[in-house]
Each structure stands twice: as C-alpha cells, then as structure tokens.
Amino acid sequence: MSINSLYHKTSVRLDEEQSCINLAKKDPAFFGPLYKEYHEQIFRYIYQRMDDEELAFDVTSQVFMKALNNIHKYEFRGVPFSSWLYRIAKSELYQAFRDKKAERMVNVDTINLINVAEELEEDFSEANKVLIYKCLSLLKEKDIQLIEMRFFEKRNFKEIGEILNMTENNAKVKTFRAIEKLKQQFANKQTRL
Amino acid sequence: MKKLKINLDRPYLNSEKIESKQNFNEVLNGSEKLKKPIWKKPWFYGPIGVASILFLITIGVDKEISNSNINLNDKTITLNNQNTLPEDTKCIHKPLENLEYKFQTFSINTELKQIIKLSSGTEITIPQGSLNSNSSEKIEIKIREFETKIESFIAGIPMDYKENFSFESAGMIEIRGTRDGEEVVISPSKPLKISMVLSKNPRNFYFWKLDESKKEWSNYPSKFKKVEAHLVENSELPTYTKIEKQLNGTQNLLKENNRKIQELVEPNLISYNLPVKENQHFDLDFNTKEFPELERFKGMEFEVISDKVAYDKSFTKKTWSSVELIKENDNYFAVFSSKEDKFKIAVRPVLNGKGKDLAELEFSKSYEFYNKTKNELENELKSLTIKLNLQQLKYNEILKVIDQGYMNGVDNKINSSQISVKENFKVEFTISTFGVYNCDKQISYPRPIDNEIIFRYNNLNPVEIIRAFVFDEKNDTRYSFGAIKSHRISDLGCFDEHVNTLLVIDREGRLGYVLNFNSSKINNGILKINLLDKKDQKLEILAKLIQKTSIES
Incomplete structure (x- = not known):
C-alpha cells in the first residue's frame, strides 16, 4: 500500500513553515500562507467523515479560525503544524456530530476496499466486497478511525499517532488490533453464510 | 449497536x-x-x-510623574527623524531626480473593447465604454510593469509593509488613464480586466494595491492561475528543453574544439628540409645517378640525425680516407672509413643557399598560420567553457525550480520539459481605479547594525547620508532607510550572510554604492562608499551593480 507523501516535508520547508508561524503569531495576516497550504488537506479530512459538503467547508473554516486564535500557543515540540491542525479538526468535527449538525459517515472507494481485502488475505470478489462493507459498518468509532486513516487516507503510523495523540508504536498496535477485529467480523459473517 | x-x-x-x-x-x-x-x-x-x-495603574502614575523625561526622549526622536522625507512627500517619490522608469503609452478608442498586450505577456482588457469619454477626446493609458528591484526603486514605488516588512515581488504593474493630462474615471460596472504574468510561483504571495493617500499597501482580491503547459512551450522564453539543447550543443562544440587543438600540428624544420642549428652539418659528394631523388637539393648539405642515438661528436676532427652515402630502408647514412676505423651515422639531406631561403619563407608563413589558428582555438575554448558554465548554472536553476515545483506539489502533470522559469503563473484581477497593483510576499527587515556608522567616500571626506537602500539578492527585496514611513538611517542593517548591495543618497543628491555590503565592511565605525557619477546613473548601470555583486559572490 502506498503512503500519502503530503505529510513528508524537507527541513527547509519545515523551517519556512516555522518562520511563517512565528510571523502569524505577531500579525494574523501572515496566517494566510498556512491557510492556503493546509486548507485542502483539512477539508478532505473533514469531508471524508461526513456527507454534507457545505457543512464540511464551514467546519474547515471553523478549524482555521480556532487555529488562528490559538496560534500563540503552538510551539514546535516534535508535532508538526499539520498534526496540530488535524487535532483541532478532529475536535471541531466531533463537536459538529454532538451538536447534531452532521452525521458520522465513512466514505470508501472500491480501491480502498481492495486494500482492506488484501490486509484480510481475502480475494476481492463481489461477495467479499459486500461482506467487508458490512463488517466495516459494525466497527466501533475508535477502530474505524484507525482503519480510515491507515487504509483510506493512507497515512503513516507516525502521523496517525500525532493526530490521535499517541505514540507511533501505539498507533501501529491499535491499527493491528482494529484489523484483527475486522477479520473476526469477516470470519463470523462468512460462517453464517 | x-x-x-x-x-x-x-x-x-x-x-x-x-x-x-x-x-x-x-x-x-x-x-x-x-x-x-x-x-x-x-x-x-x-x-x-x-x-x-x-501594574498598569502603577505605570500610569509613573508616566505622569516623568513627563519631563518623555520630552527629552522626544527631542532625540526628532533629531533622528531629520533624515526622513517630509510627511507631505508623495507616496510615489523618485529617489533620483535625473532617472525615470518610463511608462508605455497607448491611445484608446473608448467606443470599442480594447485589449492591450504587453511584451511580457500581460494583458489588459478595457471593456467598451468603461472609460467615459466623448469620441473626440483621446484617452491615453500609461502602463509600466516592474520586473526587477531596480525598476521599482527608480520609479520610487514604496516596497514596505507595516513597520517591519519589505516586499519581495513576483510581479507589479502601474496603470494610469488620462485625458488631456487629467486622470479619467473607470466605470464601476465595467472594470478593466488585467491578467498579469508573474515571474515567480505565487505560493505564499499575496495580492496588493497601493493606497497612495494612506501611503500603504492593502490586500486586493485576485485569482492566481497556472499557465497551461502548452502555452509555456509556445512562449519565446527559454525552456528546460531549449536550455538542455543549448547545453548539449555547447558541449559538442567544446569537444570539437578540443579535437581540433589536439590535431593541430606544429610545423617543424625537418618537414621543410631545413637545417636544425644545433646539429652538425657537412658536405658530402655522392653519385646523383645512385640517388636521383636528391637532385632537387641543389647546393645541399647533410645534417647528422642526433636526436635518438648518442654518437661520438669528434668524428669530424678525425682523418678519414673515404666517405660514402648509403641508403637503408629509406634512411640515409654516411659511412666514414680509414685504415683503422669505420664510423656510420644517420644523416638527412638539408637545403642550403636559395632553396633554403625559399623554404624558410614557407616555414615562417606556415608557423604564423599555426600560431594564429592555435590562439583562435584556445580563445574559443575559453569562451565556450564560460558559456558552458553559465548554461550549466541556468540549467541547474531550472532543475531546482522544477524540483521545488514537484516538492510543493505544484503540478505533477506538467511535463518537466515544458516548464519555463518565467511564465508559469498569472494573476487575474479587475480594477475600478487606476494605481499600482502588486503580487508580493512580506519579508522581515534585518536587525540594525549595532554600531553607529560614519559614511565616507573613497577620498575620505565624511558624508551625510539622507537615504539608504539595501538590495538583498537572496530575499529579492529592497530595504529602505530614510524614506517615507520607513526606517531611519540609524536603523540601517542587512543580513550578513546574504548578497547585498547598498545604494545611498547624500544631502547633495549624490549617489554612492557599496558592493557586497555587510557589517564586515564597516571598519572602526567607518563605511567607505564609492561615488557613482551622474552620467553613470542609468537603469542598466544600477542593475549591473546589483548583478555584479551576485556574480562576484
């Protein structure tokens, strides 16, 4: 499975980003480049988890407003700026679910289901596709979000850990366990058939 | 669940x-x-x-108590501010009286939709009836586009943002419309559309309009656009493939030149049958019937071929009873004989007398030609090497831009061979008022140099500087000191690790410069300045001054 390279940045780019953050701390007008840089990533993260496009744009704006208001608190301590934004996005997203403005939705492409089938060591037949689809819907939120990040958004474990505030190893172990649960569900469904 | x-x-x-x-x-x-x-x-x-x-209350009380101190400080500020221009100075204020960055002027027929295309590729669309005018009245549109730091400097465009930032520009345009010298009004319902070509990737750049009354830049709505790859390929600008072809061409020329130099044969005396001074010569009688090929060497001599074999040079001092010329494998030998001894030595026939004079003339002509050709080839080699290095630099620069583009995820679809450095991006915007529009990025000002600086010309006369400009090549920006709303001369500073050129204007209006300016140029608080003659105060010369710094560095 290929991993999304968006996350990787050279040290030069990280330095540039840090100077941009420092400027934005003094003058909000300098937050613009960061907004431009991360707007699409954050929107896709939010829109991946809901179905209302307009609301996804609103929540994205809300994320950047919060980020701008709290930028003075951000300091680079190993967690990249993008992960900090994702944490705010996660919090805003779940707030939207709690306020019943939006409903939690998992958006999957067939190609992503192929990746999951490979992980389950199963053929990607039409029947298995339906089964995986059903099994995914039975997973708990904490498990589906790991599978979503790893297999649908193709994030590496380091980034998953940073977004979910856990270590890289922990993210790896928990994703493995989520896959195990999916396998279990899949096996159960197969036996019933 | x-x-x-x-x-x-x-x-x-x-x-x-x-x-x-x-x-x-x-x-x-x-x-x-x-x-x-x-x-x-x-x-x-x-x-x-x-x-x-x-704490705040305490400060408030303190402030009232120490009012006299504030007055003292005010005095100091006034003194330092003497360097700056008066507040009523126009926003666009030429720093050098004798230099102007000229406008391009276009006469407009307001009854029709008009499109002005500039050589840079920038387009200005003037909708029909957007400039109110009777058909008899002629409207002139004056435009100047700024591509370099020097152009905006000469025009006097302020490039400062807020208190501590200067602008790095990716493209700037000034557009004015006049009727009989008076500025015309653009109809708000029919704004002019401008599509401006940018010299840089506008990532992290913003779009601004110069508010000439407030003397500051404000954000202006615009849309950045990537120019499609085929447009770039069709442009006249050097592209990756063109530069690559040029580079290969130069490399081939260089190879060819090297081959010619190696193949160039230096004429030698032997091939012209001329004697080599250092060798021994002697006359020798022989039968011309036996050696008919030697008949053409009239009044000839024989020369000992001594370059390969060591031999006893005293043989000419000995008495020989006979000397005989023999030929073995196309080589001539002289065989000296006496009762006791026999001596054989390789010889070659050499010209003497008239034949020698003619051959010498031919030889010197040939040698002259050889020298001329050799010099030409060597000079060509030098210039080709310089050309190759420059092309290589340009090529590397383009590769860097392409890499940067990929790294930033600009567009993976664009074929690298179709990317040109200059015309990758455009900005589109509409205007309802004439003025200066700019695509810029904010750059922090450098910290002031710690010590006080005394400016002196090379003749050691101290000089009072009223305005100073640091042109920073790395940040591609200009820091102004002593200009409107800008920093004071005493705040002069630069980034030492960057390539900088300092331009200064003194109280008398003279222009001075310091190449490769940084704090190490200040010795014991003194900064030596080179004076630039008034006749040399031209756009090209100023541009070269800045360019020279970057090349030398």
Missing part, C-alpha cells in the same frame, strides 16, 4: 473546487469574533489578572 453509515465511491471533489472555496478574509474576521473579551477570560479574576491591573 448503532451501525456506521458507509458511503461507497462518492464522486471525487477536485482541488480547484476546494480552492475556490478558500476565503481567508472570512477566517480573519471570524477569528476576531471568536475571541473572548479580556474580562471574560478566567485569568482576569485570578491573581495574575489582579497583579496586571495593579
């Missing part, structure tokens, strides 16, 4: 649509609204809040 809703194969939302929804102003305004007033924050009621209020 509640089932999660799963959506399969939802249509993909493209990046353009997401980008079109970006609205930074909304975020800026929204964030202001989100902020809680200070008295609603929890810390306000805690010990820190109480302590802060007490």
